[in-house]
Amino acid sequence: MHELPLSWAFTLIEPGPVVLVTTNDGVKNNVMTISWTMVLDFTPMFAITTGAWNHSFAALRKSRECVIAIPTVDLLDRVVEIGTCSGADTDKFARFKLSALPGRVVNAPLIGECLANIECKVVDIISKHNIVVLEAVAAHIDQTRKEKRTLHAVGDGTFIVDGRRLDRRTMMASKLPEGI
Amino acid sequence: MHELPLSWAFTLIEPGPVVLVTTNDGVKNNVMTISWTMVLDFTPMFAITTGAWNHSFAALRKSRECVIAIPTVDLLDRVVEIGTCSGADTDKFARFKLSALPGRVVNAPLIGECLANIECKVVDIISKHNIVVLEAVAAHIDQTRKEKRTLHAVGDGTFIVDGRRLDRRTMMASKLPEGI
Numbered sequence: 001m002h003e004l005p006l007s008w009a010f011t012l013i014e015p016g017p018v019v020l021v022t023t024n025d026g027v028k029n030n031v032m033t034i035s036w037t038m039v040l041d042f043t044p045m046f047a048i049t050t051g052a053w054n055h056s057f058a059a060l061r062k063s064r065e066c067v068i069a070i071p072t073v074d075l076l077d078r079v080v081e082i083g084t085c086s087g088a089d090t091d092k093f094a095r096f097k098l099s100a101l102p103g104r105v106v107n108a109p110l111i112g113e114c115l116a117n118i119e120c121k122v123v124d125i126i127s128k129h130n131i132v133v134l135e136a137v138a139a140h141i142d143q144t145r146k147e148k149r150t151l152h153a154v155g156d157g158t159f160i161v162d163g164r165r166l167d168r169r170t171m172m173a174s175k176l177p178e179g180i
Numbered sequence: 181m182h183e184l185p186l187s188w189a190f191t192l193i194e195p196g197p198v199v200l201v202t203t204n205d206g207v208k209n210n211v212m213t214i215s216w217t218m219v220l221d222f223t224p225m226f227a228i229t230t231g232a233w234n235h236s237f238a239a240l241r242k243s244r245e246c247v248i249a250i251p252t253v254d255l256l257d258r259v260v261e262i263g264t265c266s267g268a269d270t271d272k273f274a275r276f277k278l279s280a281l282p283g284r285v286v287n288a289p290l291i292g293e294c295l296a297n298i299e300c301k302v303v304d305i306i307s308k309h310n311i312v313v314l315e316a317v318a319a320h321i322d323q324t325r326k327e328k329r330t331l332h333a334v335g336d337g338t339f340i341v342d343g344r345r346l347d348r349r350t351m352m353a354s355k356l357p358e359g360i
Binding site: 010011014015016017035036037038039040041045047048049073076077080081083084124126128129130131133149151152153154155156157158159160161162163164165166167168169170171172173174175176180 | 190191194195196197215216217218219220221225227228229253256257260261263264304306308309310311313329331332333334335336337338339340341342343344345346347348349350351352353354355356360
């Protein structure tokens with residue numbers, strides 16, 4: 001994993017991929033599959049929807065840290081399986097043969113098999129709407145990886161794979177944040 | 181546009197497409213391009229990130245209504261242009277030849293050229309984080325449309341088009357909400 005400038009981290013979340021969110025409760029690692037994410041700011045700040053129905057939520061609330069990992073299409077079956085079992089009774093890193101790599105800032109692990117990892121601190125929890133507000137503090141990308149296509153959950157059990165990329169940089173120039 | 185059961189509306193937002201958000205301030209229609217959206221609940225509830233930097237925000241706050249319209253790849257140039265000019269000095273529906281169709285519940289218009297439209301009521305504005313919480317009250321889909329591929333903004337001026345759809349309905353069965 002190479003360090004990715006923080007100013008680019010929002011470009012990993014803005015396209016709306018399915019992500020894996022890792023936590024460490026002080027004793028063990030856990031990971032959950034999440035589709036409900038949003039960019040809040042280029043700085044970067046993110047929102048995710050989660051709550052007590054996810055076993056990871058207790059560790060997220062206690063440690064106030066997590067890592068958002070970006071899986072690609074080759075990991076689809078593991079992404080689905082991670083999302084359909086619970087850390088309450090499963091060591092998901094062992095079961096799904098995920099490499100827990102140390103982060104630079106947080107204690108939650110990076111996932112070595114993923115395209116990218118964003119280390120985050122919890123800055124707010126809006127309990128009324130189950131929104132967790134995150135600030136990214138470091139980001140990493142595997143530039144050696146050939147497969148870069150991410151997945152988009154439809155919500156009905158199907159997933160859309162990234163297709164063609166269309167370039168509108170010139171038209172968008174006035175709207176792009178500095179450094180992008 | 182055909183009525184889409186509300187229980188399916190979240191499947192339009194969960195994959196993370198670029199959307200158009202329409203408003204009506206009591207006098208005129210407006211529309212903005214947004215990539216920062218998130219599902220909050222299957223009921224369905226959504227969050228979008230917006231604020232005073234968008235001209236539409238005043239109408240959204242005043243009317244407490246909007247429509248989330250889902251454009252497809254054939255509309256890319258209009259989507260970019262809508263996002264790079266302002267309703268403060270432009271009648272975007274006229275300029276971009278968008279058909280403003282009446283909604284069933286809200287006064288903000290549906291966009292006839294889009295794949296789908298979700299009528300929404302504002303249920304909360306979390307000013308601290310520029311999050312607007314929306315509840316969908318009606319949804320519509322153009323089932324006659326051949327082009328169904330949506331767009332995912334990367335944030336650097338490029339856009340990813342929907343590719344293949346992979347089916348994991350059987351593996352996901354335990355996690356799908358009722359009626360899906």
